[in-house]
Amino acid sequence: MEKETSCINSRAIIEYARHFNNGEISFLLGDLDPAIDALADPEKYLCDPNNWISCTIASILYKRARLIFNDEGVAFKIAKHSIENTALGYGQRILIKSFWSYKRALRNVQKLNDKWNRNKRVELVVFEGNRSIIRLHWNPQMNSSKDICLYNKGAYTFFPAVWGGKPLDVKEVCCYFEGAPYCEYHLKFPVRNRWHEIISRFFTSRSVLEETIEEMETDKRVIDEKYEEVNRLNEKLYKKYNEVNYLNDELKQKVNQLQAIHNTGKAILSVLDLDQLLAIIMNTLSNICKVDRSIIMLIDKQEEYLVYLYGIGISEDTRENIKDYKIPLDRVNNILVRVINKGHSEYIPDVGNSNLKKENELLKKADFSAVYVVPLTTGSRVIGVIAADAVKGNEISRETRETLEVFAPQIAIAIANAALYQELQEQMEELKQSQALLSRADKLSYLGNMAARLAHEIKNPMWAIQTFIRMVPENLHDKEFMGAYYNIALEETNRVNDLIMELLDLVKTKETKFELYDIHDLINKMVLLVSPQSKEKDIEIKTRFDSNIREILLDSEKMKQVILNILVNGIEAVPERGLIEIITRRHNGSPNSDKVIVEIKDNGKGIPADMINHIFDPYFTTKHKSDLHSGAGLGLFVSHKNIEEHGGWRMAGYAIPDHV
Numbered sequence: 193m194e195k196e197t198s199c200i201n202s203r204a205i206i207e208y209a210r211h212f213n214n215g216e217i218s219f220l221l222g223d224l225d226p227a228i229d230a231l232a233d234p235e236k237y238l239c240d241p242n243n244w245i246s247c248t249i250a251s252i253l254y255k256r257a258r259l260i261f262n263d264e265g266v267a268f269k270i271a272k273h274s275i276e277n278t279a280l281g282y283g284q285r286i287l288i289k290s291f292w293s294y295k296r297a298l299r300n301v302q303k304l305n306d307k308w309n310r311n312k313r314v315e316l317v318v319f320e321g322n323r324s325i326i327r328l329h330w331n332p333q334m335n336s337s338k339d340i341c342l343y344n345k346g347a348y349t350f351f352p353a354v355w356g357g358k359p360l361d362v363k364e365v366c367c368y369f370e371g372a373p374y375c376e377y378h379l380k381f382p383v384r385n386r387w388h389e390i391i392s393r394f395f396t397s398r399s400v401l402e403e404t405i406e407e408m409e410t411d412k413r414v415i416d417e418k419y420e421e422v423n424r425l426n427e428k429l430y431k432k433y434n435e436v437n438y439l440n441d442e443l444k445q446k447v448n449q450l451q452a453i454h455n456t457g458k459a460i461l462s463v464l465d466l467d468q469l470l471a472i473i474m475n476t477l478s479n480i481c482k483v484d485r486s487i488i489m490l491i492d493k494q495e496e497y498l499v500y501l502y503g504i505g506i507s508e509d510t511r512e513n514i515k516d517y518k519i520p521l522d523r524v525n526n527i528l529v530r531v532i533n534k535g536h537s538e539y540i541p542d543v544g545n546s547n548l549k550k551e552n553e554l555l556k557k558a559d560f561s562a563v564y565v566v567p568l569t570t571g572s573r574v575i576g577v578i579a580a581d582a583v584k585g586n587e588i589s590r591e592t593r594e595t596l597e598v599f600a601p602q603i604a605i606a607i608a609n610a611a612l613y614q615e616l617q618e619q620m621e622e623l624k625q626s627q628a629l630l631s632r633a634d635k636l637s638y639l640g641n642m643a644a645r646l647a648h649e650i651k652n653p654m655w656a657i658q659t660f661i662r663m664v665p666e667n668l669h670d671k672e673f674m675g676a677y678y679n680i681a682l683e684e685t686n687r688v689n690d691l692i693m694e695l696l697d698l699v700k701t702k703e704t705k706f707e708l709y710d711i712h713d714l715i716n717k718m719v720l721l722v723s724p725q726s727k728e729k730d731i732e733i734k735t736r737f738d739s740n741i742r743e744i745l746l747d748s749e750k751m752k753q754v755i756l757n758i759l760v761n762g763i764e765a766v767p768e769r770g771l772i773e774i775i776t777r778r779h780n781g782s783p784n785s786d787k788v789i790v791e792i793k794d795n796g797k798g799i800p801a802d803m804i805n806h807i808f809d810p811y812f813t814t815k816h817k818s819d820l821h822s823g824a825g826l827g828l829f830v831s832h833k834n835i836e837e838h839g840g841w842r843m844a845g846y847a848i849p850d851h852v
Contacts, residue, residue: 193227195244196334198308202238202245204274205253220256224249247311247334254339267339271346275353311336328375330368338369348377358382464613473603474504483580489528490576496521498528531565532574539564541587564588566596568604575604653684704837708743715774718755722763730769737776741788750834757827758792765796808832
């Protein structure tokens with residue numbers, strides 16, 4: 193509950209209701225605030241001027257008063273009654289009277305307000321002659337209401353009564369609760385009040401002294417009552433303390449133990465490595481659960497056996513003896529299997545005198561003196577058990593058994609998570625191996641396909657060269673033959689050489705080196721390089737560059753290869769007197785984008801729709817021979833690879849640079 197207004201205000205409401213409603217005030221109390229409703233005497237709290245309540249509670253009290261008295265102006269009347277009667281309180285009357293006059297009190301109105309309210313700031317705007325203007329600036333964070341405003345208006349109207357004066361003439365010219373920025377009151381003082389004020393000064397000191405003494409006597413009685421009440425409460429608390437202190441040490445130990453289990457539980461649930469997890473679990477069993485020896489056994493994947501997983505407090509020889517120990521799940525008379533089937537813990541305080549089979553291999557090898565078996569359960573499924581031995585041959589205490597019961601489900605979840613993680617890791621490793629095999633098979637397939645294509649491409653020129661060589665002896669002196677076939681052989685040799693060079697470009701891994709370079713200068717150089725071929729076909733190459741794009745990061749050699757390949761393909765595809773356009777722009781048209789688009793388009797017939805998705809495949813080509821660039825369809829494949837190295841992507845069949 194917020195402390196926003198003094199209980200002097202709630203006291204005024206209660207005093208008014210008691211006076212004018214035959215002492216009945218129950219309609220005001222109840223369901224106000226959980227903190228007040230829980231008090232043994234809410235009325236006493238609300239009538240103590242030293243206490244504070246929220247504006248919400250004050251507004252509720254005023255609303256209830258309006259309803260019971262069926263009077264919308266009851267808050268104004270409550271203010272009048274509180275000033276004219278004792279509801280104002282001795283301390284408050286003394287404080288106000290000590291200012292000697294209502295005019296002097298007005299000059300200190302903010303100080304007076306701060307004593308009993310935090311819901312507003314009071315501003316004295318005008319103070320001259322027999323009039324003044326006051327503004328109330330309400331705190332919008334507090335739930336004040338029109339009733340509280342009306343109460344304040346009544347207080348300003350009747351507070352001269354403290355000095356025996358007549359009420360002031362108070363008019364509210366604007367109201368915060370009706371949409372104004374503040375409440376503004378215009379106050380006019382009667383002339384008669386001045387005489388009361390002068391006379392009051394002669395009696396103020398004595399009056400204040402008498403009322404102070406009376407208040408002190410009242411406070412003394414209140415203090416005595418509260419002292420007696422506190423004393424009674426102390427006696428009750430002391431008695432309770434003695435009762436609680438008896439169990440305190442045990443309770444502290446239990447709380448510390450549960451806190452340790454909670455913290456350890458959170459820790460083990462975050463560990464996914466099974467070996468590390470088991471070490472933490474067993475360390476916890478030893479330190480927190482006070483278990484000397486214990487083993488964990490889990491159901492195997494085929495759900496046929498209980499198998500040993502981990503243990504502490506047993507010798508290395510014993511661990512070696514039992515690590516391969518298996519218990520069939522159909523052996524229903526075995527205590528471990530019985531716990532698995534029932535899902536409930538079992539405790540054997542004295543193994544030597546129990547009905548357990550002494551020839552049981554696990555009992556003989558582990559040499560248990562007392563045993564407590566707890567199921568490891570995740571959800572409704574039991575995945576294994578923990579078997580704990582007594583501490584130093586004694587029985588296992590009830591506290592240890594209870595702690596194990598609390599801790600076991602967390603252990604089960606952690607082990608299940610770790611096992612699942614281990615299984616996923618194994619599956620991921622298998623998947624990686626499968627992917628490696630698939631990748632290898634894919635590479636072998638690709639290499640086989642490339643070798644077949646390469647053999648096909650080289651076979652024809654080699655056949656032409658071989659034919660020429662065979663015919664040379666018979667036509668050695670035939671100049672026409674030698675000239676014609678010599679040119680054919682040379683051309684085919686160059687073709688094979690170009691094919692091999694493109695293949696080397698494809699397979700060699702040249703590191704991409706980025707540096708600042710003028711992209712427009714690079715494009716102009718490539719346009720100049722192909723100008724003989726473009727002029728031969730009377731093809732116009734237009735450029736439209738974004739002036740805001742200058743030097744950008746790129747590998748100039750690889751980007752030249754890209755631009756040249758696309759221009760050469762364009763010149764081949766465009767008919768005579770055709771057009772090729774080269775456009776640069778920022779991505780999405782944003783001047784702040786770090787991505788640049790280089791667009792090369794022509795008015796050729798284009799690529800058939802059924803081929804568009806294959807133009808970047810190696811050895812794919814729609815032509816067999818070019819006067820400009822002979823090869824086997826590796827140009828666009830290499831270009832696409834270069835663009836990807838620049839962070840580019842494909843768009844409309846082409847690769848678009850990312851930061852070039």
